[in-house]
Every structure is written in C-alpha cells, then in structure tokens.
Amino acid sequence: MRALPPSRPRRAGRGAWAVVRAQVRAAFLAKLQYRADFFVDALLELFWTGSAIAPLFVVYRDRTTVAGASFGEALAVVGVFTILTGVLETAVTPSLNRLVEHVRKGTLDFVLLAPRDAQLLLSTERIEPWRSANLIAGIALVVAGLARDGIHPSPTQVASALVAFAGAVVYLFAIFTVAASLAFWVVRADNLVYLFTSLFDGARWPRHVFKGFVRVLFTYVLPFAVMTNFPVEALTGKLSLLSLGIATAGACAAFVASRALFQYALRNYTSAGG
C-alpha cells in the first residue's frame, strides 16, 4: 500500500497552538493517572544527576581548574546538561520514540489522516511530565556552580544565557528529529535515538577539555558541547555576541533542515499496511 499522506505536507498554520495545547493537555492527563511514577522517576533522576557530578569530584580532587574551567563552571555546565536532559526526556524523546513505533507498526497512517501538520502532531503526542524533575536539579546545579565561583550575572548576561539555552533546545529538537526521521528507512531507529542520547552524555563536560576529532564533532557536527557550554559562558560573561548570533542562526538552520528531512521522509513513507 502506498503512502497515505497528501503529496504536499500540510503547514502548521492556524490553530496550531490550539492543537499543541490540546495534545499537551491530553498527554499530561494520561500521565497524571500514574502518580506513583513521579516518585520513581524523581528518584531515578537523582541517581542520574549524582552520576553526572560524581566524576567532577574525582577530576577536581587535587586541582582548581581543568582546561581553564573551574569546578564551579564545570558544575554549571552539568547543570545546563541536566536541564537539557530534562527537556529531552520530558518533551522530545517520548514523542520521537512513539514515531518510531508508529512507523514500525504501521499506525502512522492514523496520524497522517488527521487534518493537521503531521510533525506537529507527532512532536507533541507523548510527554513525560515527571521527567521534568531534572529541570529543578539542573537549575540548582547552575546556581550552585555560579555561587561557588562568586559570579553574579547581570540581567544582560541572563538574557544572553536564555537565548543560548533556547537555541540549544531548538538544536536538540532538530538533531533528534533527524534521528527519528531515519525510522522511515532503518528498522531499529530507536537505536539511533539511543546513539544520540549516548553522545549527548559527552556534553556534560566543559568544552575546552575536548581536542581534535571529538572537539570538531561536538562543536560543528553535533554541537552538544556548544549547547551546554554557551549558556554558562553567557552567564559568566565569556560569550561574545558574535558567537551567540552564530549559534542562534545555526539552531534556526538546523531546525529548518530537520523539518525538510522529516517532510521528505514522510513523502517516501510506505504504510506497513494492516
């Protein structure tokens, strides 16, 4: 059976916000039925946060800086990493994993029949609100890191950090959309989502520790290190306006490219039938 989607992808257009709101509300209500999950997930997030900061204590045990980054800065980078992980696990990967499942089972047809933009519907289909416990832990780590170094960011620095963080979220969404789009060609695309999640783990370190190929990979190919480091550098006044501008433009370009790939993949989708 050939693809069900229309020959031209629908635009998000009018009513998109209402759809997002309704989808998010439905996802929240579904998850609210399993309140016990909150405690389990919150506990698990504590473990993960602990595992993220434990290596820092070993690395900084008998030194004050590593590759020019102080312990406070490294802690703040782990904080931004934790917040982004929270965003990823709350709003990005659950929906993308669901997309992979849809493609594999052939149930994507039902989504494509809906008179709305397919990417919008798929990106907001599943939300794990309990994973947002990471956001609180991450903010606490950023505040602790800055306080440790006695840094009090100005309102302009905070604004720059928020712009850099927003860019990071857009980048994250774009990269994982690319991974999920490959589900149309690769059977076990959940492995790809896992691959990107694993590589993202490398972004918990100050970016100057990376050299050679890994530096190129984490800065230009998959800019995970930029995503976690730029907000901290903005808060500490180390980020130039030019760098912030390039990163923001890069995030927008990545989003447009990932959407184009997703639409291309959709046009090539052949239903699993059934």
Add this chain to the structure above:
Amino acid sequence: VRTLRLLRALFVVGWKEALAYRTELFVWILATTMPLVMLVLWRAVTEEKTLIGADGIPFGGQKVVAYFLATFLIRQLCGSWAAWQINQEIKDGTLALRLLRPVHPFLPWATEQLAYIPLRGAVALAGAGTALVVYARGELTTDVLVLGALPVSIFLAFICTFSLNLIFGSLAFWTNQSTKIMDAYNAIFFVFSGYLIPVTLFPRRLAEALDYLPFRYQLGVPVELLVSGYDGKTAWLLVAKQAVFATLLLTGAFAAFHRGLRRFEAVGG
C-alpha cells in the same frame, strides 16, 4: 550431546539475527563509545598532572589511552542488554511461548546475547584493538598468567552482567518500572565500574568498598588485567572474586525468575 546441539542451533539463530541487523548493531556499537570521549577528557586532565591511583600505579600518558580503548573493547565483549527483552516478553505475554518450549528460557536469552558478541567484538577489535596495539602496546600486559586469566575474566564479566539483566528483567513480574530500575542501576554502574573513571582513582576507602560490590566485576577487572600491569597472583585472585560474584548473581537470577514466574499470567492467547 543433545544440549550441545541445542545450544549450537540457538547460537546460529542468534548469529543470523545479528547479521540481519548488522547496521543497527553498528549503530549500537557507536552508542557505546563514551569511553573514547572519556579518553579525550582524561588526557586533558592528566596532561596537566599525572594522577596516582589508590593502588599506587600512575595514571597518565599512554596508560590513559590504553585504559579507555580497552574499556571500549571489553564492553563489546561482555555487555548484555537482555533486561529490556525480558521485560518486553513478560509485559506482552510472549514469555508464555518460551515457557512452552522444552528448554529453560535463560538458555535462548544467553545464546542470543552471546551470538551478538563475535560481530561486536570483530568491529571493536578492528578499530579499538588496532589503536591499542599501535598507540599503547607498551601498556598491555605480557604476563602469561595474566593473559590466561583474561578470557576467563571476560566470560565471568559477561555472566555477572547477564545475571543482573535477568534479575532486573524479572522485576517486570512485580512492577512495570523494571527497565527504569535497570537504568538507575546503570547510572551507578557507569560511575563505579571503571567505565567513566578508573576504579583506582577513587579515594582509597571507596575503591576498597567497590571490591564488595558487583560493578567492577562487570567491566573494570578484565580491563585492569589487560592494562594495569598486575602479576599473575593478583590477576587470578581478582578472577576468583569475580567467580564468586558471578555464582551469587546467577543464583539470584534463578531465584528471582522462578519466584516471579509464580505470578505470571500470560496476556491473551
């Protein structure tokens, strides 16, 4: 003989499956490259100052390269991800089909996991193995006794990891959070097994405490045997401790699975 023939058949099925999903397998291998990222990080850390481990062995320079390449390589040889499969089979009821077969479910699960190892190992050996020999040959052990202990240690590391996967997978008989609990365990495993940080770099008390926990025996011990310059006696002592843990964990896995099985009711028909 019948059991051997059965094991061979199960292994061949697993091997064919591994070959069929070779692209996905390669992606999976790429997903376990964190030790290579850690290599870059620890190179930066030790460039400024060589660290001294709790065992008195300096950690810096080529030792860092050898340690993390070996970590990547050995994880491919002793890793197991059976918990997710077991969890899925219990949840969707397909475990019932396995129970109908005249073979204990642990055997097909084990052979499926083992069948992926040659392919994973070949890819890792081609990359990390070559890099180890080219860049850090001097750090690899040449002691015959240690080299003899190494394959035993890798096998026991697999048994430890597989048994823990069986235990966490079996938790699905009681809770639908079993994979999350496995995730939490892995978070601790990554820190304390030597995967991100060599165990000997922890403060002495903590490093000693890790002797009584399973993490190091799942990965750190075979890596240490390959690159830490231990003598034969130390190597075989570590392998003996590993064997104790493997026995305890496998016994625990049998107990957890059979106790859970009493609660199992197949879904649908």
